[in-house]
Amino acid sequence: MTSSSRQHDGTPMDTLISMCDLVTPMALRVAATLRLTDHMLSGATDAPALATVTDTDPGALHRLIRHLAAVGVYRESAPGRFEPTEVGLLLADDHPVRQRHWLSLDQPVGRADLAFTRLLDAVGTGLPTYEALYGRPFWEDLSADPALGEAFDRLMATEEEAVHAVPIAAYDWSGVRHVFDVGGAPGGFLQSVARAAPQVRGTVLDLPGPARRTRERIAAAGLADRIDVLAGDFFDELPVRADLVLLSMILLNWQDDEAARILKRCRDALEPGGRILLRERAEPAQGPDVSTSDRYFSVLDLRMLVFLGGRVRTTQEWYALAESAGLTVTSVISPLSSPVVPFDFCLIEMSPA
Known part of the structure; x- marks a missing residue:
């Protein structure tokens, strides 16, 4: 060779x-x-x-x-x-x-990357291969195994203040009273929102294992009086109503039918006049760096396929998904660049159609 x-x-x-x-x-x-x-x-x-x-x-x-x-x-x-x-x-x-x-092969993402040995199966079926390798779907595995779940939380908290600063600064939080962070463990983004917007109170909902760890983390940060944490499943009827429902890097984990179900649950949890706010990966930029941005986009997209059966969406695909859930896209803020990550995020605001 x-x-x-x-x-x-x-x-x-x-x-x-x-x-x-x-x-x-x-x-x-x-x-x-x-x-x-x-x-x-x-x-x-x-x-x-x-x-x-x-x-x-x-x-x-x-x-x-x-x-x-x-x-x-x-x-x-x-x-x-x-x-x-x-x-x-x-x-x-x-x-x-x-x-x-x-x-590292004993950490959540490195371990999950071994599911790429079955990429042919994922391409043939459109279904994730993680469960075939480890016996449980990705999120269930992390929820059931405390060591894996805690390692994933630490990974998601990498440079989080710097990563969160740009999207939080790009959005107008002045009229927001209650943020319901659906699937929001380990709670870092909502904590950053609470620090930037002192009038905001928040609620995080996630599976029992992540919810327990998030509750401990929020208490350690001194924000337990402003942020509640609930254990639950976002495919079920949501237990809280809020004027802003936040989905931060959640819907890329799911195919369109499942993502639309989640959005409908979030729509039903809105107070009158409320909004849904997504933080997601931005679609590749156009211009001289298109190959680099395409690569980061496509690597994550294939990881979502193999790990979870999800997908990373373009702006046009977000509009179509919103419509399928009875929602209208009211604004898109993109791209949002951070000095600590080599790719861009976007904020997508939706309201009931």
Whole structure:
């Protein structure tokens, strides 16, 4: 494979080889799971020392690290000794972007990524493959397994104040009294809203496991007097009415029929004159960076298919979904860029038709 790559360097063949390589993505996930970057930074810089602290085979581990050095994650600082590059440093456990936690095979997303081995099944059926691999749908799995659920909450809280600041600043909260955050665990977005708009009180609804963790988190933040947390299922009749129902990165988890059912439940929970506000991934931008934005959009879209059976929607698709739920799109604020993530969000406001 290496000689073929060299023969076709810079050609379509080179591009195809880089695209079909499953070795590097899996090698990165193994490095993240074994915490190789942290061990290197702690002084274990050769394969025997790294194998000792990771309980792995020295020869096999050396071959893994040698490949990751070839692709620029690590570099050989002296014969047989390795250190992380700037790319490799992103895999440090305490790095603020938490890439190790996204990739590690014992963490929720890295674990779920293994469902891509059944992508052909997902494409053939339009159904997620996560349950076939782990025995339960994704959200049920996270709700039933406290360790997985807590790890997912921590991942979703990565740089959350900076991520939330832009969409919160872009929306007019001045007339909002009660925000009902449906599926809102671990509660970070509603906490940010409450801090930005002191007149707002809030309610979070989620499955029992996430609801319990969210209640504890909100109490620790000193906001329990302003934010209630309820355990429930958003496919059932919602127990609270509010003048603003918030769905933050929720509907991308579901296919259109299920997403429309959720929207109808939210519509029925509105006070007269109320609105539904979605925070979702923005559709790819047009212009010179279209390939980059297309890639982030499509990666998440395929993850939603394989993990959950959901989809990431374009603005036109949001209009169609709103109409199917008896709603009208009243505003779209897009794109909303954040300095800490490489993709854009959007805010979509809907009202009863």
